[in-house]
Amino acid sequence: MTELASLPPLTAIDVVRGVSRLLLRWGVAPMAEVPIGCGRRADIMGIDAAGRLTIIEIKVSLADLRGDRKWPDYLAHCDRFYWAVPAGFGLSPFDSDDLAPDRTGLLIADRFDAEEVRPAPWQPLGTPLAPARRKAETLAFARRAAHRALGFVDPEAGRMAID
Numbered sequence: 445m446t447e448l449a450s451l452p453p454l455t456a457i458d459v460v461r462g463v464s465r466l467l468l469r470w471g472v473a474p475m476a477e478v479p480i481g482c483g484r485r486a487d488i489m490g491i492d493a494a495g496r497l498t499i500i501e502i503k504v505s506l507a508d509l510r511g512d513r514k515w516p517d518y519l520a521h522c523d524r525f526y527w528a529v530p531a532g533f534g535l536s537p538f539d540s541d542d543l544a545p546d547r548t549g550l551l552i553a554d555r556f557d558a559e560e561v562r563p564a565p566w567q568p569l570g571t572p573l574a575p576a577r578r579k580a581e582t583l584a585f586a587r588r589a590a591h592r593a594l595g596f597v598d599p600e601a602g603r604m605a606i607d
Contacts, residue, residue: 472491475489479584488528491582497573497578499521522568524568
């Protein structure tokens, strides 16, 4: 058996790590597990220097992908949307009209990096985010990032709830 064959399968956290490295190279500051205004939680959300928001939805199994009915809710909370899957994941489902290939990008990742297979168009719903929604999402992102950073220097304070 080769060493490669003995590696454990890639998990969502592996994909988060690889995608985050790609986003950093693109000038996008990523954060994992980000609650957004519709009550959902983005697997990864990132913000660039222009204030544009990117959401990435990670899928590590075909069953998870097929069962996901919530992903369209994310489109109204970002300027672009990507699917991200581990290396070796079959890509044909992402060409289906159900997954809106004209409005979504596609990334493949491993534990160390990611690559863009299909670019995500900016403003997946065809119009920019409403200014009030952009402000709310950006402020929530910044507050959550500050709260998480505080948790590194004061874990007790980091466990306190924020609004």
